[in-house]
Amino acid sequence: MAKIAIGSTYEGRDPELLEGILPLVDYLEITPETIAEVRGGEVEISADILTELKNAAGSVKFIVHGVGLSIGSHEGYSANYLRLLDSLLEHLDIEWHSEHLAYTKVDGEHLGIMLALPKTREALDMVAARVMELQRRYAMPFLLENVVHVIPDCPADYSEAGFLNELTRRTGCGLILDVYNLECDSHNHGFDIAAFLSELDMKRVRELHLARGVEHNGFLLDVHSQLARPSTVDLARGAIAGSAGSARVAVFEFMPEAVPGLGYEAIAEQLRQLRSALNN
Numbered sequence: 658m659a660k661i662a663i664g665s666t667y668e669g670r671d672p673e674l675l676e677g678i679l680p681l682v683d684y685l686e687i688t689p690e691t692i693a694e695v696r697g698g699e700v701e702i703s704a705d706i707l708t709e710l711k712n713a714a715g716s717v718k719f720i721v722h723g724v725g726l727s728i729g730s731h732e733g734y735s736a737n738y739l740r741l742l743d744s745l746l747e748h749l750d751i752e753w754h755s756e757h758l759a760y761t762k763v764d765g766e767h768l769g770i771m772l773a774l775p776k777t778r779e780a781l782d783m784v785a786a787r788v789m790e791l792q793r794r795y796a797m798p799f800l801l802e803n804v805v806h807v808i809p810d811c812p813a814d815y816s817e818a819g820f821l822n823e824l825t826r827r828t829g830c831g832l833i834l835d836v837y838n839l840e841c842d843s844h845n846h847g848f849d850i851a852a853f854l855s856e857l858d859m860k861r862v863r864e865l866h867l868a869r870g871v872e873h874n875g876f877l878l879d880v881h882s883q884l885a886r887p888s889t890v891d892l893a894r895g896a897i898a899g900s901a902g903s904a905r906v907a908v909f910e911f912m913p914e915a916v917p918g919l920g921y922e923a924i925a926e927q928l929r930q931l932r933s934a935l936n937n
Contacts, residue, residue, distance in 0.1 A: 661897050663932045664720065664864075664908035665924075666881075668692060669706030671913065677921045679716050681928040684752070686908050689741035690725045700737065702744050710749060720864070720906070721745065721754040722833075728787055728801070729760035729774040739794075746795075755800035755833050755864065758784070758821075773806045776813035776820040781827075788828040800863055802833035805841045805879040806848075817848075818856035825861040834904075835866040836892040837885070841877040850892070859899040867893055867931065868910040882915040884927050890934050897935060907935055 664684035667675060668691045692706040710719065725738045742754065759771045774780045791799050803821070815823065821832060834857075842848035867889050870880035897904045909927055911919065 659902060660936045661865075661904060662906040663928055663935075664906045665928060666722075666908065666910045667710075668913050669703060669709055671916065672709070674916060674921055674924070675709065675713065677925050678928060679713060681925055681932070682717055684720050684906050684908065685710070685713065685717050686720050686722050686910070687745075688722055688724055689738065689745050690723065692745075693741055700741065702741060702748075707748050714749065718752050719749050720752050720908075722802075722908075723754070723756045724771070725761065726756040727759070727761040728756055728784060729758065729772075729780065730762050731760075731783070732764060734787060735762075742795075751797060753798035753800060753831070753863070754795065755802060757804045758801040758824075759804045770807060771804055772808070773804050773810070775811045776815040776817065777811075778814045781815070781820060781823060785824055785827045788824070788830050792828065792830065798831055798863065800831040800833045802835055802866065803838055804835070805838045806846060809846055816853075816856060818853050818858075821861070822856070822858045825858060830861075831863040832861045833864040833866055834862045834896055835868070836896060837866065837868045837870070837889050838879055839892065840886075840889060841870070841879055844877045854896065854899065859896065860901060860903045862896065862900045862904050863906075865893050865896060865904055865907040866910055867907060881910045881912045882918070884919065884923060885909065885931070890931065894935055907931060 662683035664686050665678050665682045667685045667687060692703050693700050694703045723738055726734050728734050757771055759773055761768055761771050839850045843850050867885045868881040869883040869885050870878045871882060893907055909931060
């Protein structure tokens with residue numbers, strides 16, 4: 658079986674971090690919104706960060722992971738996000754792009770949080786049509802990621818895995834499996850991870866995410882601020898084995914704000930450990 662590649666998030670303007678992780682990763686995951694800045698009243702990709710990424714292009718491949726598309730908003734997804742993505746694609750070769758299976762705005766108002774979609778036929782029809790539109794627009798694979806359920810689900814027509822299976826069957830899109838998000842849902846809502854993974858069509862999983870957040874008032878939050886727990890790595894190992902070779906890369910996610918607390922060497926060591934643990 659092919660080795661799983663290792664990736665890391667990078668949001669720019671930290672040359673020491675970039676220098677430390679480049680020899681340890683195969684992919685850099687970049688988010689258009691977080692490498693953008695306001696210029697002349699318009700939000701545009703940062704020229705300085707683009708230069709950093711272009712200089713790194715000979716060492717790694719790039720994948721895009723958005724946070725602002727809001728593919729599940731009833732009024733439509735974000736045209737501003739697509740404009741940023743179009744701009745980024747003019748400058749960098751991207752292997753594939755992805756988003757969260759969620760919504761971040763309602764009636765044009767930003768919620769300040771990312772919410773999971775209801776698992777209904779109506780929601781499935783809406784998102785499937787949008788995925789098809791995105792796949793026609795961009796000639797590259799498109800993936801969707803499972804998100805933490807901040808609030809319990811409303812009555813559903815599908816199980817969590819059943820919804821993803823039908824979405825990928827209809828559209829041919831791939832999946833990002835965020836294994837820490839599964840742990841959050843298990844801790845917060847009693848989500849049955851084993852049953853979910855048993856039902857999920859693992860052949861659709863192209864990418865995995867590993868992260869770790871914080872516990873607040875007994876609630877696990879998906880805040881990318883710590884090194885991955887051993888249980889998260891174990892979940893990733895099992896998912897990779899179950900994907901029968903479809904999983905290509907495991908990405909360790911962390912926020913720039915977490916870097917001073919973690920330290921450059923700890924991040925580097927985490928990447929080394931992940932390559933060893935996920936390939937043995």
